[in-house]
Amino acid sequence: MALGITPISIEKILNDGIIENSRVEYKEGWNPERILRTICAFANDIENVGGGYIVIGVKEVDGVPVAFPGLSPADIVTIDRELTELCNHLRPRYFPHLSQETFKGVTLCILWIPPGENRPYSCPIVIGKDVKDRGRAYFIRRLSNTVQANHDEEVDLIQRSSKASFDNMTNDVASFGDISRLAVVEYVSKMNSRLDIVERDPLRIYQDLRIVRGPPENIRPVNVGLMMFCQTPEKFFPKTYSQVTIKGPDYSEQMETRTFTGTVWDQIAQTMRFLQSEVIIGRINKRPGQLETENYYNYSYDVLKEAVVNAYFHRDYQIEEPVKIDVFTDRIEIQNFPGPDYSITDEAMARNDFSCGYYRNSRLGDFLKELDLAEARNSGIPRMIKDTRANGSPDITFHTDQGRRLFLVKIPIHPDFINGSEDKGSEFKQPEVSEKTIRTADEIKDQIIEQLRLNGCMSSSEISRRLGYSRITATFRRCMGELLDAGLVDYLYPDNPHTKHQKICLRTGRRR
Numbered sequence: 001m002a003l004g005i006t007p008i009s010i011e012k013i014l015n016d017g018i019i020e021n022s023r024v025e026y027k028e029g030w031n032p033e034r035i036l037r038t039i040c041a042f043a044n045d046i047e048n049v050g051g052g053y054i055v056i057g058v059k060e061v062d063g064v065p066v067a068f069p070g071l072s073p074a075d076i077v078t079i080d081r082e083l084t085e086l087c088n089h090l091r092p093r094y095f096p097h098l099s100q101e102t103f104k105g106v107t108l109c110i111l112w113i114p115p116g117e118n119r120p121y122s123c124p125i126v127i128g129k130d131v132k133d134r135g136r137a138y139f140i141r142r143l144s145n146t147v148q149a150n151h152d153e154e155v156d157l158i159q160r161s162s163k164a165s166f167d168n169m170t171n172d173v174a175s176f177g178d179i180s181r182l183a184v185v186e187y188v189s190k191m192n193s194r195l196d197i198v199e200r201d202p203l204r205i206y207q208d209l210r211i212v213r214g215p216p217e218n219i220r221p222v223n224v225g226l227m228m229f230c231q232t233p234e235k236f237f238p239k240t241y242s243q244v245t246i247k248g249p250d251y252s253e254q255m256e257t258r259t260f261t262g263t264v265w266d267q268i269a270q271t272m273r274f275l276q277s278e279v280i281i282g283r284i285n286k287r288p289g290q291l292e293t294e295n296y297y298n299y300s301y302d303v304l305k306e307a308v309v310n311a312y313f314h315r316d317y318q319i320e321e322p323v324k325i326d327v328f329t330d331r332i333e334i335q336n337f338p339g340p341d342y343s344i345t346d347e348a349m350a351r352n353d354f355s356c357g358y359y360r361n362s363r364l365g366d367f368l369k370e371l372d373l374a375e376a377r378n379s380g381i382p383r384m385i386k387d388t389r390a391n392g393s394p395d396i397t398f399h400t401d402q403g404r405r406l407f408l409v410k411i412p413i414h415p416d417f418i419n420g421s422e423d424k425g426s427e428f429k430q431p432e433v434s435e436k437t438i439r440t441a442d443e444i445k446d447q448i449i450e451q452l453r454l455n456g457c458m459s460s461s462e463i464s465r466r467l468g469y470s471r472i473t474a475t476f477r478r479c480m481g482e483l484l485d486a487g488l489v490d491y492l493y494p495d496n497p498h499t500k501h502q503k504i505c506l507r508t509g510r511r512r
Contacts, residue, residue, distance in 0.1 A: 008191050008370055010101040010110065013053055014065060015473070022144050023052035026060035028069060030079050032086050033127050034146075035111070039087065040123040041139040041146045042113035043094050046157050048165070048359045050366030051115045052141070054096075057108040063144045070106025079109055089127060091136070092118045097208070114210055115362075117168075119161035120154075166317065167224040167361040170213050174221045174236055179206060183229040183263050191370060210363075224363040227264045227317065234261065237317040242271045242308070244325045246278075259322075264312055264364070265371055271308055271325065276301060279327055281417065284455060295455050295462070298417035299332060300391045302465055306384045307396075307409045309373050311336035313365050314407065330418060332411045339404030352398065354381055372469070444479045449488065449506065457492050457503040480504070 013024060025038050035054060042052040056079065059067040071079075080098060087095050097112040125134040125148070138149040138157055149157060181202050188205075203219065206212040211225025226236050233240040246256040260270040280301055285294040311323040315336040324335040340349060341356050348354070359365055368374035381398070388396050394412040444467065451466050452458060460480060464472045483489045492503040 010055075010103050010108065012191065012370075013055065013110070014058075014103065015475070021063050022141060023049060025052065025054050025144075025146070026058040026063070026065055027054060027056045028059045029071075030056060030075060030082075032082065036086050036089060036123050036127065037139045038146045039094070039096055039111065039113050040090060040121050041141045043090070043096075043116035043121045044119055044138060044140050044157055044161075045115035046140040046149075046153070046160060048115070048160070048362040050362065050369070051113045054111040054113065055108055056111070057106065068104050068106050068108070071109055073107075076100055076107065076109060083111075086127075089123050091122050092116075094118070094121055115168075117213075120157045165359070165362050167222075167227060167363045169223050170220045171223050171226055171236055172220060174226055174230075176203070176206075176212060176219050176221065178235075179211065179221055179225055179229045180231050180263070183231065183266075184209070184211075187228065187265075187367075187371075222363075223317070224361070224367065227361075227364055228367050229263060231262055233264065238320040239322045240264070240267075240317060242267050242312075242323040242325060244271060244274060245327065247326055247328045249329055265368065265373065267323075268308055268312060268368075268373060271323075272301075272305055275299075275304055275308075275325075279332070280304070282455075283416065295458065296391050296414060296416070298414050299411060300387045300393065302387045303384050303391075303393075303396065303411060304332065304334075305373075306380050306387075307334045307411065309368060310380055310409075311407075313368060313374055314360055316360060330413050332413075334409045334411070335406055337406050339400035339407045342404065349398065349400070352381060352385060354398075441475070441479050441482070444476065445483055445488075448479065448483060448504075452489065452504065452506045457505040459503050463504065 023042075027035060035056075038052075038054055042054075045051050057069060057071040057075075058065045059069060083098060084095070087093070094116050097114075099110045099112065101108045101110055120138055122136045122138050125137050138154050139146055140149045140153060140157060141147075184202075184205060203212070206225065209225070211222050211229060212219050213222055214220045221230075223236075226233050227240070230236070241259055241261045244258045244260070248255050258274055260267045260274070262270065280297055280299055282295060282297045285296070308323070308325070311334055315321075315323060316338050319337045321337040324333075326333045326335075340354055341360070344354055344356055365374055374380070384396060388394075388411070391414065393414045396412070397410045399408040399410065400406060447467055448463055451463050455466075458466075460472060460476075463480075464476050467476070469476060480489075484491075487507055489504050490507045491497050492505050493499050493501065496502070
């Protein structure tokens with residue numbers, strides 16, 4: 001089996017937390033039997049989270065990497081030689097992608113195991129020439145563990161596997177040329193992947209990304225490939241665009257309407273840039289006699305982003321309705337079609353619990369998560385509720401009709417920004433930061449300092465969100481540490497650095 005390339009860099013798998021722990025398994029060495037079970041489990045992808053990765057050459061404790069002994073060249077040759085024979089034990093046949101990577105000066109091996117197209121898969125319970133045959137079994141992932149499926153889980157796996165996700169279907173109307181190579185290049189660049197996008201045949205790149213399928217004489221795009229990498233997806237999925245309308249005071253008056261087209265992820269980026277520049281307003285409120293300042297917004301950027309991404313993630317691309325965003329004087333409404341899956345009960349929705357084992361566009365969600373746009377499984381709405389309350393805004397509400405034909409999110413404005421409310425502090429616009437801008441460490445540090453200069457003391461999580469991150473990444477943490485070591489910034493409470501009230505301040509500003 002030839003060495004291939006994974007669509008995401010080893011740094012992002014190990015450091016940035018883009019891939020959830022449940023989707024990564026670490027092995028210190030080559031352990032064929034255990035690795036075969038995990039390949040089987042990731043290929044079955046019972047939770048529809050996008051398969052997973054096995055990283056060989058890493059020592060772990062409780063699922064967390066603690067050392068990197070790496071692999072020798074002989075180890076890589078052995079893995080490459082034995083992996084094909086090992087995977088012949090899978091039924092139906094399935095082969096993962098094998099990649100050789102360098103991390104912290106050592107060689108690691110990564111197995112990328114996307115969901116299999118012929119699920120469900122089974123493998124022998126034990127393997128070996130001198131081992132008594134104990135039969136075959138289905139293996140699945142439960143949290144961060146590979147386990148043998150019981151009877152009920154086998155039935156569930158077979159039923160779920162029979163449901164073909166629309167975004168993973170071949171589009172017989174589209175052609176290979178409908179995928180924009182420039183969009184693919186931009187995506188691969190953002191992921192810091194080692195895919196050779198300059199010299200390599202585009203078809204091989206598209207096949208590695210699993211966005212085309214078929215025999216050589218009839219290669220066709222997969223729907224998710226058109227959603228992510230076609231500049232005119234509305235040709236194949238009518239009304240695939242977002243429509244933002246600014247409403248007047250009497251609600252019926254439309255002061256401005258903007259339509260955003262292009263690839264799905266570019267539509268999300270355009271929509272958020274518009275909301276950030278034209279809708280979101282921040283306010284600084286200085287507390288008398290205190291060093292701390294209170295920063296809050298008419299609408300939380302993170303809440304709006306999560307709602308917009310969810311609308312694209314969970315919409316039905318066979319329904320001819322765009323993502324609609326209406327900006328009223330007292331709220332924002334974000335609507336997509338259809339509503340929640342019927343597996344989510346009315347009682348659960350009343351508790352704002354939209355947990356679901358089936359995703360309408362599971363592969364699209366996987367691409368969005370790798371771009372750091374979507375949140376981890378079933379965590380988006382809880383995060384929205386948390387961020388709304390942290391901003392001091394009224395609770396957001398979620399609505400659908402009796403037939404669950406639509407899903408509507410209502411996001412109230414912060415009460416201090418309602419027309420006619422008294423001035424609570426000085427207003428400002430946040431400088432625009434792209435969601436996935438590739439930045440050097442020096443650029444990140446400059447942006448941290450600029451945020452502190454504009455806003456005063458801020459928590460690390462608030463600074464990271466203003467820089468476009470959805471979480472505190474290892475890179476951000478390293479840059480913040482270097483600023484602290486250089487004396488350019490300091491803790492607000494240096495004697496208690498781990499207090500939950502801790503904030504970061506500019507060193508000069510803090511001493512004034």
